[in-house]
Amino acid sequence: MAGNRLVTRRVARWLDTRLGSAKFARTALGKVFPDHWSFLIGEIVLYSFVVLLLTGVYLTFFFDPSTNEVVYRGSYEPLQGVEMTQAYASALDLSFDVRAGLVMRQIHHWAALLFLASMVVHLMRVFFTGAFRRPRELNWMIGVTLLILGIFNGFAGYSLLDDQLSGTGLRIAYSITLSIPLVGTWLASFLFGGEFPGPDIINRLYVIHILLLPALIIGLLVAHLGLVVRHKHTQFGGRGRTEKNVVGEPVWPRFAFKSIGLMLLTASVLAALGGLAQINPIWLYGPFEPAEVSSASQPDWYMAWLDGALRVFPPWEIRALGYEVPAPFFPAVLLAGITFGLLYMWPFMEARFTADVVEHHLLDRPRNRPVRTSLGAATLAFYTVLTLSGSTDVIATTFGTSVNGVLVACRVAAIVLPPIVALTTYRLCRELQLRDEDAGMAPPERPRIRWELLRVWELPKRRKQRKADARAEATPTPTTVD
Amino acid sequence: MSPDPHEPTPDEAAPPEESGAPAKPEGEVSLAAEPTIDVPAGDAPASGGAAGPERGCLGCGEGGEGGDGGPPLGGDRPTPADEAAARRAELAVASGFLLSTAGALGLAVVYWRGGQPQLEGLFLALALGGLGTGFVLWSKRFMPHEPVVEARHPIASTEEEVDRFREEFEQGEVILTRRKLLVRSAGLALVSLGAALLFPLRSLGPRPGKGLKDTPFARGVYLVTADNQRVRAADVNRNGVLTVFPEVEADPEHPDADPRPALQADSPTLLIRPAGTPRPRQGREEWTADGLIAFSKLCTHVGCPVGLYQADEHLLLCPCHQSTFDVLDGARPVFGPATRSLPQLPLGIDDEGYVVAEGDFSGPPGPGFWDRDR
Numbered sequence: 112m113a114g115n116r117l118v119t120r121r122v123a124r125w126l127d128t129r130l131g132s133a134k135f136a137r138t139a140l141g142k143v144f145p146d147h148w149s150f151l152i153g154e155i156v157l158y159s160f161v162v163l164l165l166t167g168v169y170l171t172f173f174f175d176p177s178t179n180e181v182v183y184r185g186s187y188e189p190l191q192g193v194e195m196t197q198a199y200a201s202a203l204d205l206s207f208d209v210r211a212g213l214v215m216r217q218i219h220h221w222a223a224l225l226f227l228a229s230m231v232v233h234l235m236r237v238f239f240t241g242a243f244r245r246p247r248e249l250n251w252m253i254g255v256t257l258l259i260l261g262i263f264n265g266f267a268g269y270s271l272l273d274d275q276l277s278g279t280g281l282r283i284a285y286s287i288t289l290s291i292p293l294v295g296t297w298l299a300s301f302l303f304g305g306e307f308p309g310p311d312i313i314n315r316l317y318v319i320h321i322l323l324l325p326a327l328i329i330g331l332l333v334a335h336l337g338l339v340v341r342h343k344h345t346q347f348g349g350r351g352r353t354e355k356n357v358v359g360e361p362v363w364p365r366f367a368f369k370s371i372g373l374m375l376l377t378a379s380v381l382a383a384l385g386g387l388a389q390i391n392p393i394w395l396y397g398p399f400e401p402a403e404v405s406s407a408s409q410p411d412w413y414m415a416w417l418d419g420a421l422r423v424f425p426p427w428e429i430r431a432l433g434y435e436v437p438a439p440f441f442p443a444v445l446l447a448g449i450t451f452g453l454l455y456m457w458p459f460m461e462a463r464f465t466a467d468v469v470e471h472h473l474l475d476r477p478r479n480r481p482v483r484t485s486l487g488a489a490t491l492a493f494y495t496v497l498t499l500s501g502s503t504d505v506i507a508t509t510f511g512t513s514v515n516g517v518l519v520a521c522r523v524a525a526i527v528l529p530p531i532v533a534l535t536t537y538r539l540c541r542e543l544q545l546r547d548e549d550a551g552m553a554p555p556e557r558p559r560i561r562w563e564l565l566r567v568w569e570l571p572k573r574r575k576q577r578k579a580d581a582r583a584e585a586t587p588t589p590t591t592v593d
Numbered sequence: 594m595s596p597d598p599h600e601p602t603p604d605e606a607a608p609p610e611e612s613g614a615p616a617k618p619e620g621e622v623s624l625a626a627e628p629t630i631d632v633p634a635g636d637a638p639a640s641g642g643a644a645g646p647e648r649g650c651l652g653c654g655e656g657g658e659g660g661d662g663g664p665p666l667g668g669d670r671p672t673p674a675d676e677a678a679a680r681r682a683e684l685a686v687a688s689g690f691l692l693s694t695a696g697a698l699g700l701a702v703v704y705w706r707g708g709q710p711q712l713e714g715l716f717l718a719l720a721l722g723g724l725g726t727g728f729v730l731w732s733k734r735f736m737p738h739e740p741v742v743e744a745r746h747p748i749a750s751t752e753e754e755v756d757r758f759r760e761e762f763e764q765g766e767v768i769l770t771r772r773k774l775l776v777r778s779a780g781l782a783l784v785s786l787g788a789a790l791l792f793p794l795r796s797l798g799p800r801p802g803k804g805l806k807d808t809p810f811a812r813g814v815y816l817v818t819a820d821n822q823r824v825r826a827a828d829v830n831r832n833g834v835l836t837v838f839p840e841v842e843a844d845p846e847h848p849d850a851d852p853r854p855a856l857q858a859d860s861p862t863l864l865i866r867p868a869g870t871p872r873p874r875q876g877r878e879e880w881t882a883d884g885l886i887a888f889s890k891l892c893t894h895v896g897c898p899v900g901l902y903q904a905d906e907h908l909l910l911c912p913c914h915q916s917t918f919d920v921l922d923g924a925r926p927v928f929g930p931a932t933r934s935l936p937q938l939p940l941g942i943d944d945e946g947y948v949v950a951e952g953d954f955s956g957p958p959g960p961g962f963w964d965r966d967r
Contacts, residue, residue, distance in 0.1 A: 142743075143741050143742075143743040210704060210707070210708035211704060211708055211710075211713055213710045214710045214713040214714045214717070217710070217714070218714070218717075246748045279897060279913065282858075282895070282896050282897060283895045283896070283897065283913065285896070286894075286895035286896040286959070286960035287895065289805075289960055289961075289962040290895075290960065290961065290962065291963075292963050293963055294963075295962055295963055296801035296805060296962050296963060296964070297798075297800075297801055299798075299801065300797075300798035300799060300800070300801045301794065301797035301798040302797075302798070303798065304797065304798045305798055305799055305804075306801075306804045306805060306858070306859065307858050307859070307896070308858050309798075341748075342748065343743070343745055351740075351742065354745070355744065355745050356742050356743060356744050356745055357742070357743045357744075357745060358740050358741070358742050358743075359740065359741065359743075360738065360739075360740065360741060361741055364732070364736050365732045365736035365737065365738060366732075368728050368729070368731055368732035368736065369728070369729055369732045369733070371725075371728050372724075372725045372726070372727075372728030372729035372731075372732065373725070373729070374725070375721045375722070375724045375725030375728060376721070376722060376725035376726070376729070377725075378721045378725075379717075379718045379719075379720075379721035379722030379725055380718070380722075382714050382717035382718040382721055383714055383715065383718035383722075384714075385714045385717075386710055386711050386712070386713055386714010386715050386717065386718065387711055387714055387715065400819075401857070401858035401861065401898075402819065402836050402838070402857075402861035402890060402898055403836075403898055403900065404897050404898040404900045404912055404913065405900075405912070406900070406901065406912040407912070408897070408912060408913050418914075421894070421895065421914050421930060422914045422915060422929070422930060423930075424930055425930070426916075426926060426929070426930050426931055426932040427932070428932045428961060430966070433964075433966050433967050434963055434964060434966070434967070435961055435962075435963065435965055435966060436963075437932070437960060437961030437962065437965075438894065438930055438931075438932050438961070439894065439895050439930075439960065439961075442930075470748065472745060503915060504912065504915060514915050515915075515928055518915060518928075518929070
């Protein structure tokens with residue numbers, strides 16, 4: 112024991128004399144993190160990404176993203192002698208003839224689902240507690256970018272295998288790209304290397320999936336965590352916790368041990384899922400044939416809202432002067448653009464609408480920000496309906512009703528449900544606040560919401576007023592500017 | 594020229610993390626069962642600036658704002674009250690680690706014996722889970738849990754720092770702006786370089802052209818199945834559907850190569866013999882042959898193959914987004930997100946009874962795009 116300690120000491124000393132690491136390490140180990148269960152979700156994102164990297168590297172040793180046609184001679188009997196691409200064949204070999212290959216592939220896929228799921232929940236945590244407010248707007252935007260990159264990389268990943276389901280997904284992606292006005296046909300050609308299916312798409316997706324997007328994600332993750340360190344973590348209010356301090360536990364030793372434990376437990380759950388819960392059984396789908404399709408083609412969950420939007424959006428298109436904007440543009444491109452655009456802009460919109468521009472390090476309880484909370488809940492309701500709409504056919508067959516009926520119900524729900532959820536949430540927040548007041552808790556001071564900004568019809572009048580004010584201010588005191 | 598860059602800024606002169614931090618010597622962090630309280634009460638008000646002490650415990654000294662003498666948060670919970678409880682906790686942690694060891698051994702044995710995905714996953718989960726549980730229990734039962742307070746510092750730099758930065762930066766800026774010609778020509782060079790670097794992007798794909806709008810179908814082209822067999826009218830039963838493709842000439846350089854008509858992505862076609870009588874569109878009265886009618890198999894929504902034929906309602910259904918087309922009414926979309934009818938293929942029968950195309954589709958097959966009608 113004593114000898115051990117001596118060796119670590121000597122190593123630490125050696126490093127310190129080269130790097131000056133002791134001072135830095137001491138600061139790092141003493142860094143204080145507030146404790147709350149909801150702060151774990153972001154850690155789960157990080158740890159499922161670690162699992163993704165490890166299993167992903169293993170998979171690249173065996174997967175071959177080539178579209179050369181080969182005849183399958185592996186050990187999966189039903190596909191013996193079938194012509195398929197090298198990509199699909201190597202994915203089959205990986206699953207059946209590489210020992211531990213299947214479990215690695217399934218862990219990888221489950222980890223991708225968890226990565227995105229925990230990212231979305233983490234985003235909800237940050238949104239509903241107001242952790243995106245000044246000074247953390249940039250980190251919020253980095254987080255939204257990470258979500259977008261994660262969605263793209265997930266799609267790229269399951270599209271690599273060139274099975275029937277992924278080929279159908281790629282066909283839809285191609286058509287969505289094609290639907291973009293003016294540049295769509297060029298973009299699609301540049302992405303796929305020609306007309307669908309295109310000679311290069313699998314190869315390009317592979318580079319995108321294993322190099323381009325992971326590198327971006329790693330870079331942004333580092334920036335994201337770096338900013339967390341820079342800003343110091345937010346905390347909920349409570350005794351002794353103020354805007355000027357952080358109350359929690361230092362990294363070393365308890366927090367570090369708990370966090371490593373969480374990483375191992377995350378990996379453990381993913382390993383259990385990867386071993387016991389089958390996911391994406393590509394051998395059942397068969398190789399991709401452009402003329403064929405299987406019923407109940409569902410994408411992974413994080414793409415389901417887009418697929419659902421494609422289903423529920425009415426058959427509207429714009430045709431004028433011989434040009435057209437096809438129907439898929441609106442639900443797939445425009446909706447996605449609006450979704451992420453609003454996410455990016457939210458911190459700034461909220462600051463503007465509440466005239467709240469000061470720094471915040473104490474988190475809101477969602478009930479104390481009823482407007483934000485109800486807007487967020489309504490948004491979640493909308494995207495939940497869209498996600499469910501991605502399975503209209505499955506819902507219809509499961510419950511023995513007509514697909515058309517389910518689809519119409521989804522269309523109605525997508526419009527009706529969000530306002531209902533918003534009103535209910537608002538009411539609920541108010542009730543909870545009243546209960547807090549009864550219990551003797553004073554509601555925290557809230558920034559004034561500037562509802563007048565919503566009255567757009569008053570905009571011209573207000574602008575005129577502002578100008579008049581500025582003139583009135585300018586004339587009596589002719590002070591030099593700056 | 595500029596101030597010495599090594600001159601300490603106010604922040605560097607007073608490093609923020611210096612005072613009152615956990616007072617443990619490096620390399621000698623004790624993980625023993627008896628927790629040490631990081632910051633004794635007397636240590637807290639070390640720097641005593643406007644933001645309060647850098648770090649301290651809650652409720653001790655003047656550091657604990659709002660603490661007014663109450664007991665510190667968390668209390669002395671982690672110390673197991675008696676030796677027996679500590680022993681039990683130790684056993685729980687150790688059994689987690691032992692479980693993990695067993696899982697790892699199991700994984701190795703399963704792999705050695707030829708591998709089995711379920712068991713591999715299970716043992717891996719056990720190995721990771723045991724270790725994780727051990728770590729979590731260890732930290733929860735045997736490590737100090739004293740809330741520590743750390744001061745926040747303003748994010749923004751002080752006015753003085755900003756001013757100094759601006760001064761230094763502007764010294765460089767002056768040099769930049771003095772030689773207008775150099776700046777402008779450098780800017781021109783950079784813009785040109787950027788534009789030139791865009792050109793290689795052009796190699797990514799061919800110009801999107803007629804390929805999107807037409808298919809190998811033309812007057813006299815035979816319809817073949819996925820196995821490259823020509824089709825006779827009698828091959829399609831009443832209410833039957835057959836997926837067909839245009840026959841492609843074998844590549845003269847590779848006469849043995851299988852042309853694989855099924856690999857053509859834009860020309861799969863449905864040859865249907867509906868039970869009812871189709872109501873032909875204007876100008877398409879002669880496009881059916883011997884009771885057969887043919888439509889593009891690609892949905893006009895996002896191009897999925899329209900794979901389901903509901904014969905008794907003569908409806909074609911796309912399994913991707915449930916667009917539905919009425920075969921008797923020129924494959925008009927009657928439900929779902931599709932906006933256009935499926936393009937129709939004019940059919941004929943040759944002298945030997947094989948089905949041939951009488952031309953290309955009535956419109957570009959598949960999903961819409963910007964200049965589709967041009």
